[in-house]
Amino acid sequence: MxxxxxxxxxxxxxxxxxxxxxxxxxxxxxxxxxxxxxxxxxxxxxxxxxxxxxxxxxxxxxxxxxxxxxxxxxxxxxxxxxxxxxxxxxxxxxxxxxxxKTTFFSRLSASVSVGYNFTKSNSLSQFTVRSNIGYIADKWGFNGSYNSVRSSQEDVDETQRTDANIGAKYFLKNDWFVMLSGDFLSNEDQKLKLRSTIKGGLGKYIIHSNRVYFSANSGLAWNNERFTDAEEQNRNSLEAYLGLEINMFDFDDISLFSNITAYPSLTESGRIRTDFSLDLKYDLPLDFFIKVGLTHNFDSKPVEDAAKVDYIFQTTFGWEL
Incomplete structure (x- = not known):
């Protein structure tokens, strides 16, 4: 049939x-x-x-x-x-x-891309991974991502930065949805051994067409931070959040995905954080692709001697399911 x-x-x-x-x-x-x-x-x-x-x-x-x-x-x-x-x-x-279909894999989507750089003059090597996974059911959806950069250089300590996300949406009428997600960040430049942000809220697709998805969501988030400096105590805070997400596609072989989330703290006066990411992808034959990605984090009140801003720029080659 x-x-x-x-x-x-x-x-x-x-x-x-x-x-x-x-x-x-x-x-x-x-x-x-x-x-x-x-x-x-x-x-x-x-x-x-x-x-x-x-x-x-x-x-x-x-x-x-x-x-x-x-x-x-x-x-x-x-x-x-x-x-x-x-x-x-x-x-x-x-x-x-x-x-x-009844099989799990018929509703699954995934992609992974990797990049590697090596410079002989100072023995600098860098390995980067950018990946995501998704699952769609009748009334709900699941998504996850994992991004990592590891750099090593002669006579210099290895540096690494890792961020990951896992989340789910339950779809309501008129393009509304309920969401729950967890964001995780390990970042030596900001002295973060691990930042865990659990958030839940309500969102809506403002534009939902065959070329563009654009949505907004807001709610509450609980932020827990552990630091690489042993003298720094763990920090917890309750935050509000507002997020915007755009997915542009069907522009020949080029697609763009970006989101930004602002977290004004409700328990730490004057503190605000932002997370921003952008992926620009060019499709190749046989489900291969080239991707350029940017991830940016800002914290108006980091711990002492830590950077307020951190970002990574990745160029990778990958394959998608």
Whole structure:
């Protein structure tokens, strides 16, 4: 049945195969007559017919499960099921499509990229990793990331910086969501043995289209800090937070993902922290890519002799699932 999915393009081209997924404005389709999957721009599709069961997300944030069938005499318009009712939507108003299967790996996405530099003159070597993982279910989603830089140089102590994140979202009506996440940072420049920030709050997608996702979220965070200097006591604080996130894609082979979060402290007067990250990715054949990443951290009141600002700039080569 899956190999009978039919796609007709706006120029009349017709494809028959198995629809896998549509995300970031690009549909992936497997066919019997090609060793590699076809990738098709979603907005160029005028007719689609499939009896498969899909997880769909619409432009207004509505999430539902349905098959996909274009109305017979109205190309560009699809009938989808919502609570046993038929809803008519435009193809361009569908921003995410995933063939729903029972296996865990069918709903999993992941990428990892690495970089290495070596300079003979001072025996400087640097190894960097930038990675992420995600899982999407009918009403909730999970994501995680891990970034690390390790540098060693002759007659100099090894330096390292590591940040990681794990989080989950539960999707509500009208593009609202509830979120819970944990951020972790180890940073020698700011004398942080480990900073753990657990936060929970409410968010909304302000823009949700086939080219751009833009969301805002806010809530409360609990911050715990342990330091590399043994004389510094552990520090805890309650913070508010406000975050913005943007994901831009379907710009040929270039995509951009960025987020910024501000943490004004509620228990330490005058203290504010910010975390900022930006990833610019260029897609290569066979799911390989080149990525340029920037991560920036600011703390208005760090411990004594620690830097207020720290940042890393990474250029890596990787592969995505």
């Amino acid at each position: 899956a190999q009978n999915d039919t796609i007709v393009m706006d120029n009349g081209d017709k494809f028959i195969g198995e629809i896998k997924e549509m995300k970031n404005g690009v549909l992936t389709m497997e066919t019997d007559y090609s060793d590699s999957d076809f990738t098709i721009k979603w907005t160029h599709i005028k007719k689609i017919d499939s009896d498969q069961y899909y997880l769909l997300t619409l432009k207004d944030g509505l999430r539902l499960n349905s098959d996909l069938h274009t109305k017979p005499k109205d190309t560009g318009v699809v009938d989808v099921k919502n609570l046993d009712k038929i809803t008519t939507v435009k193809i361009e108003d569908i921003v995410y499509v995933k063939a729903v």
